Amino acid sequence: MFSAADSVRKENVGDTVHLRALIEFSNICKNNCLYCGIRAGNAKIKRYRLTADEILSLAKSAKEMGLHTIVLQSAEDLGYKTSDLCHIIEGIKRLDVAVTLSIGERTYAEYKAYKEAGADRYLLRIETTDKYLYHKLDPKMDWERRFACLLALKDLKYELGTGSLIGLPSQTIESMAEDILFFKRLDADMIGVGPFIPHPDTPLKDAKGGTLTMALKVMALTRLMLPNINIPATTAMETLEAGGRNKALQSGANVIMPNITLSDLSKNYALYPNKSRTPLADIKAAILKLGRTVGTDRGQSIAYRLKSCS
Ligand code: 5AD
Numbered sequence: 001m002f003s004a005a006d007s008v009r010k011e012n013v014g015d016t017v018h019l020r021a022l023i024e025f026s027n028i029c030k031n032n033c034l035y036c037g038i039r040a041g042n043a044k045i046k047r048y049r050l051t052a053d054e055i056l057s058l059a060k061s062a063k064e065m066g067l068h069t070i071v072l073q074s075a076e077d078l079g080y081k082t083s084d085l086c087h088i089i090e091g092i093k094r095l096d097v098a099v100t101l102s103i104g105e106r107t108y109a110e111y112k113a114y115k116e117a118g119a120d121r122y123l124l125r126i127e128t129t130d131k132y133l134y135h136k137l138d139p140k141m142d143w144e145r146r147f148a149c150l151l152a153l154k155d156l157k158y159e160l161g162t163g164s165l166i167g168l169p170s171q172t173i174e175s176m177a178e179d180i181l182f183f184k185r186l187d188a189d190m191i192g193v194g195p196f197i198p199h200p201d202t203p204l205k206d207a208k209g210g211t212l213t214m215a216l217k218v219m220a221l222t223r224l225m226l227p228n229i230n231i232p233a234t235t236a237m238e239t240l241e242a243g244g245r246n247k248a249l250q251s252g253a254n255v256i257m258p259n260i261t262l263s264d265l266s267k268n269y270a271l272y273p274n275k276s277r278t279p280l281a282d283i284k285a286a287i288l289k290l291g292r293t294v295g296t297d298r299g300q301s302i303a304y305r306l307k308s309c310s
Pocket of ligand 1: 195
């Protein structure tokens with residue numbers, strides 16, 4: 001299955017690996033997801049929120065490093081006004097790069113404002129399509145509302161990314177299969193799947209967590225079902241097993257998201273423990289060693305491009 005996914009990746013999206021500069025700009029969260037290390041209830045981490053200038057200066061350094069997509073990710077922090085976020089997006093767009101937002105659930109009007117400010121893409125994982133499990137693990141959150149956010153983003157013509165966690169407590173094989181069918185029905189442009197890694201300062205600290213193999217299987221099947229999309233080799237895969245990222249790149253993945261947040265801050269963005277952090281030069285060397293090439297453009301999803309042309 002892994003080698004089939006590798007061939008389908010090669011035939012449909014080629015050998016290029018696209019790099020995205022990940023900026024984790026705030027870890028202040030209103031939610032309390034049981035699996036997440038930066039949940040509101042975790043009093044042990046130091047909370048931070050970058051200013052617009054700090055975010056812009058990180059984006060500039062990403063551009064100087066030769067990265068052409070900036071991913072602005074944060075916890076569900078309502079501390080930035082819509083106009084602040086739009087101002088940040090506009091500033092980054094002046095660098096002539098693609099902007100991806102990953103800032104959680106917002107209103108249609110907010111998503112529209114970000115798009116008009118220049119945001120190109122949006123990442124919002126559905127986390128699981130098992131609604132019972134979702135409501136158990138994400139108190140205060142509502143599966144239907146999250147799904148409605150994905151539909152709103154689609155309606156606004158964002159290049160859309162979603163994905164799920166693999167190995168949540170009591171998650172079944174059938175429900176992971178449903179996740180893949182959900183990705184297909186949604187006709188997403190990017191899918192990120194990662195193993196759930198228990199965090200010691202969360203209620204799920206004693207859970208078993210996901211395995212790399214199972215996460216790779218879901219990822220590989222996703223590639224077979226959605227041949228033209230972008231699929232990241234996720235940081236959680238590398239965290240679970242050194243070399244996990246390479247395995248992912250050889251089982252259907254074609255994207256890596258190097259973290260460019262200052263490491264002193266990023267250590268407080270611990271969704272899960274021991275989050276892997278590989279220097280950009282090492283990531284590039286690993287890509288070349290696999291016989292692949294490093295992307296030199298924005299790396300738009302082919303699935304999205306084909307839709308926009310039709
Ligand atoms: N292990 C792995 N991934 C996690 N995420 C949150 N907590 C964990 C964890 N303990 C993922 C969620 C979220 C993404 C940003 O990080 O899927 O959407």
